Amino acid sequence: MDRRLHYGNTAKILHWSVAVLLLVQFPIGWFMPDIHAGPPGAAMSLHVSFGILILAVVAVRLIWRITHPVAPESSLPGWQRVSSEAVHWLLYALVLGTTLTGWLFASFRGWSLSLFSIVPLPMLASKSASDLKLMEGWHQVAEWALLVVIVLHISAALLHIFVYRDGVMRLMLIDEHQRP
Ligand code: HEM
Numbered sequence: 001m002d003r004r005l006h007y008g009n010t011a012k013i014l015h016w017s018v019a020v021l022l023l024v025q026f027p028i029g030w031f032m033p034d035i036h037a038g039p040p041g042a043a044m045s046l047h048v049s050f051g052i053l054i055l056a057v058v059a060v061r062l063i064w065r066i067t068h069p070v071a072p073e074s075s076l077p078g079w080q081r082v083s084s085e086a087v088h089w090l091l092y093a094l095v096l097g098t099t100l101t102g103w104l105f106a107s108f109r110g111w112s113l114s115l116f117s118i119v120p121l122p123m124l125a126s127k128s129a130s131d132l133k134l135m136e137g138w139h140q141v142a143e144w145a146l147l148v149v150i151v152l153h154i155s156a157a158l159l160h161i162f163v164y165r166d167g168v169m170r171l172m173l174i175d176e177h178q179r180p
């Protein structure tokens with residue numbers, strides 16, 4: 001499949017939607033009072049709903065990315081092209097890892113989950129105290145690894161804006177003249 005030279009507006013809108021949703025999701029996770037307890041209260045229910053929304057948007061984004069591949073900026077040195085692509089795939093893997101560990105964790109606790117109290121969500125596994133113990137900590141590992149890689153990704157974007165002063169940041173800015 002031919003690789004495009006630019007992200008289309010669909011890829012850009014999906015990118016920024018995930019960024020905004022994560023900006024909301026981390027603080028909910030850190031500040032929700034009903035953490036480590038059950039059944040889920042209002043904050044935890046919101047955390048689950050935002051988490052599943054993130055999973056859905058990232059799944060669409062991943063399919064879009066695979067069917068609309070974009071070539072790395074040709075002016076970049078080889079090591080930057082390889083490392084930025086590696087970081088992008090790592091971001092996809094870590095978002096999937098964080099959402100799926102969270103969903104599994106809630107399932108092992110036997111919670112009945114829903115999307116914003118509207119759409120009932122299936123459990124990924126049945127209630128199990130032993131599996132819950134095995135899973136302990138993995139959601140935290142995934143969310144911290146994701147945060148570290150996001151900081152790396154944003155630092156690279158800032159480096160391109162303020163130090164290299166090249167067109168990399170422009171690749172992800174919404175441009176109304178561009179095709180989807
Ligand atoms: C990318 C999406 C997500 C992020 C960034 C995220 C982040 C967090 C954070 C920061 C915490 C508090 C720290 C801790 O783990 O002790 C947390 C806890 C938790 N999250 Fe998530 N989460 C995400 C998705 C989900 C999803 C989809 C679910 C369930 C369907 C979920 C269920 C939970 C549960 C059950 C806890 C409490 C863990 C415990 O009791 O130890 N999370 N999450």
Ligand code: HEM
Nearest residue numbers: 011015019022065084088091092150154157168169171172
């Ligand atoms: C202030 C926050 C952010 C900025 C300034 C930013 C900037 C950028 C830029 C400039 C690119 C294009 C780079 C290139 O193609 O070489 C890009 C791509 C990408 N970004 Fe971000 N980003 C941000 C947040 C995030 C977050 C939170 C995630 C996900 C966890 C993310 C995931 C990705 C991925 C996976 C790509 C590759 C393109 C794609 O698959 O759609 N970004 N970002």
